[in-house]
Amino acid sequence: MRRTRSRALFAAAALAATLTVTACGGATPGGGGAESGGGSSADTSAWVLTGGGWPVIEQSFDSWNTAHPDQNIAVESFANDAFKEKIRTSVGAGQAPTLILNWTGGTLADYVDNKQVVDITAQTKDLTRVLPSVAQNGVVDGVTYAVPMNDVQPVVMYYNQALFDQVGIAVPQTYDELLAAVAKFKDAGIIPISIAGQSVWPELMWLQYLTDRIGGPQVFQNVLDGKPGAWSDPAITQALTKIKELVDAGAFGDGFASVTADQGADFALVHTGKAAMILQGSWGYATFKNDNPDFFSKSLGFTSFPTIAGGAGDPKNIVGNPANFWSVSASASADAQKVATDYIDKSVYSDDVVKAMLDAGSLPPIKDLGDKIAASPDAKYLTFAYDLVQNAPHFQLSWDQALPPQAATELLTNLSEVFLGQNNPEQFVTAMNATLQQ
Numbered sequence: 001m002r003r004t005r006s007r008a009l010f011a012a013a014a015l016a017a018t019l020t021v022t023a024c025g026g027a028t029p030g031g032g033g034a035e036s037g038g039g040s041s042a043d044t045s046a047w048v049l050t051g052g053g054w055p056v057i058e059q060s061f062d063s064w065n066t067a068h069p070d071q072n073i074a075v076e077s078f079a080n081d082a083f084k085e086k087i088r089t090s091v092g093a094g095q096a097p098t099l100i101l102n103w104t105g106g107t108l109a110d111y112v113d114n115k116q117v118v119d120i121t122a123q124t125k126d127l128t129r130v131l132p133s134v135a136q137n138g139v140v141d142g143v144t145y146a147v148p149m150n151d152v153q154p155v156v157m158y159y160n161q162a163l164f165d166q167v168g169i170a171v172p173q174t175y176d177e178l179l180a181a182v183a184k185f186k187d188a189g190i191i192p193i194s195i196a197g198q199s200v201w202p203e204l205m206w207l208q209y210l211t212d213r214i215g216g217p218q219v220f221q222n223v224l225d226g227k228p229g230a231w232s233d234p235a236i237t238q239a240l241t242k243i244k245e246l247v248d249a250g251a252f253g254d255g256f257a258s259v260t261a262d263q264g265a266d267f268a269l270v271h272t273g274k275a276a277m278i279l280q281g282s283w284g285y286a287t288f289k290n291d292n293p294d295f296f297s298k299s300l301g302f303t304s305f306p307t308i309a310g311g312a313g314d315p316k317n318i319v320g321n322p323a324n325f326w327s328v329s330a331s332a333s334a335d336a337q338k339v340a341t342d343y344i345d346k347s348v349y350s351d352d353v354v355k356a357m358l359d360a361g362s363l364p365p366i367k368d369l370g371d372k373i374a375a376s377p378d379a380k381y382l383t384f385a386y387d388l389v390q391n392a393p394h395f396q397l398s399w400d401q402a403l404p405p406q407a408a409t410e411l412l413t414n415l416s417e418v419f420l421g422q423n424n425p426e427q428f429v430t431a432m433n434a435t436l437q438q
Contacts, residue, residue: 043332044339045074046099049083049324051264051290052283053151053362060353064343071339073099079262081199088405091116094331098340103401104137104146104325110405112140117327119143123341129349134322134365137397148323149348151362153281154388154395155205155305155320158267158288162299163190163276171301175213175242175308182251185276191253193246194275196261200412203419204399205279206246208319209305210239216313217394223436224402231432235312240418240425247419257420264291271295279305281320285361285381302384318388319396323365358382407435 048057058075065072078086083101090096091111100117102108111117121144127135130148138146159171167188172178185192196202211219215235222230246252253275259265264287269275271292278284288296307315326348328340347353349366357364361378363385373382389395400408414431417423423431 043098044072044336045076045097046326046340047083047087047097047101048075048077049101050077050079050262051287052281053286053357053360055290056353056356056360056362057150059356060347060350061343063352064347068342071342073339073343081260081262091329096329096331098329098332098336099343100327100329102146102325102327103321103398105397105401106404106408107401108138108146108325108327109140111327112145116330117145118330118337119145120147120328120341120344124344126345127348129366131365131367137322138325138327146325146327147344147348148365149326149344150324150364151282151357152323152365152385152389153283153321154318154385154392155209155279155281156284156385156388157277157279157303157305158270158284159277159301159303160270160273160275160295160299161301163273164301166190171303172306173303175306178306179245179249181276182246182249186250190273191269191275192277193251193253194259194266194269194278195252195256196259196266197252197256197416197419198258199261200416201398201400202261202266202280203243203415204412205281205319206243207236207239207415208396208399209279210242210308211235212313212317212319212394212396213305213308213311213315214238214313215311217317217396220396220399220402226436228436229433230436231429237425237429240428243418244421244425247421252419267291271300282385283362285378285385289361289378302381304388314393316392317394317396318392319398321398321401322395407432410435 046061048054054077058077061073061075087096087100091100096116100111102111108117124144124147127147134148134152135144138144138148163185164171167184167190169181169184170177172181182192195206208220215233219233219235222233259269266278266280267284267287268291270278271288285302288300304315304318326340326344328337332340349364354364354366354369354372358369358372358376358378361381363369363373363382373379373386376382400412403411411432414423414428418425418428
């Protein structure tokens with residue numbers, strides 16, 4: 001499915017060129033085969049995540065259930081890491097929720113290959129408000145298997161302005177300035193950069209940005225295309241070397257390997273004044289807003305990833321996710337599938353949901369939002385996110401989602417070992433090149 005994954009990445013890149021606006025659960029699964037469930041919607045289910053802007057999505061289900069008592073959808077929320085583990089086993093066992101939350105890319109391609117999700121082209125054709133460049137990520141070989149359902153999610157650098165004022169330095173705009181800031185904060189007894197090392201996937205954001213800044217987007221495109229030895233690109237080795245440099249300098253503190261992303265433990269280090277910066281997805285804005293309103297209003301800052309002198313990548317390039325997506329389980333009953341597609345068609349990006357998303361500090365990928373952004377109390381951040389995506393020549397999908405599941409698992413495992421000092425860049429490259437031959 002390399003062709004499909006490459007197209008998904010291209011569609012994510014196209015978002016930057018065409019976006020006119022700019023955030024990472026379940027009840028009884030909707031199993032039971034394709035036969036009719038006799039008109040009952042009791043087996044219709046969805047799993048969602050916690051934190052960030054996800055309360056808005058949960059509220060959309062509450063509103064749907066109130067307005068459609070004969071088409072209720074049972075919803076359960078999971079922390080991100082727990083969800084990823086549970087959804088893999090549930091889909092594989094034919095016990096997935098009716099609405100399957102995913103990030104498209106390699107995972108969606110795998111679902112399609114194994115006939116675990118259904119064609120929803122006809123049922124979702126009226127979602128004309130969604131930007132085509134985002135919606136295209138849910139299309140495989142001309143067939144719609146997934147539909148975006150929340151906000152655009154570029155990865156940005158958040159920081160605690162009060163801590164920068166305390167140590168008397170400016171927010172770093174270059175990698176050399178970042179290294180200097182690391183030394184200053186470490187000397188002051190402050191963790192320079194919070195990272196959820198136990199969850200691992202936040203570490204990937206560092207590898208992606210560093211690789212892109214050094215070598216540009218073609219480096220990872222070669223991996224997606226299955227080019228032999230693609231992981232041996234010097235840009236990847238240099239990026240891994242810089243990660244080791246940061247770890248050795250104490251950039252992430254001594255206990256980062258025990259910090260989890262679930263329940264926002266990594267964000268808490270920043271808003272409680274224990275850490276100065278965090279590189280995370282745009283859902284972090286809503287997390288800070290919900291978890292510590294006082295810090296949010298007084299000290300939260302945000303900026304783009306630092307530049308690297310001499311790098312071949314455009315410093316306006318970004319990484320992240322175009323959105324999260326809904327797919328419909330092939331193992332759900334026909335009635336449950338109908339309820340799910342009705343919800344997608346009528347509720348996703350409805351006027352009420354869009355307003356609630358903007359109020360939460362999240363930006364949905366739909367058309368004609370300029371006036372609403374300007375009127376929002378979060379206009380500064382929403383405009384920043386809008387400009388970040390609008391001006392990006394390339395928007396790179398998260399590598400662990402762009403790759404097929406097995407390769408993604410190997411990627412996270414080997415990257416974690418680099419952060420922990422258990423292997424070196426050369427060992428990482430050798431291990432990942434082996435995945436291209438599988």
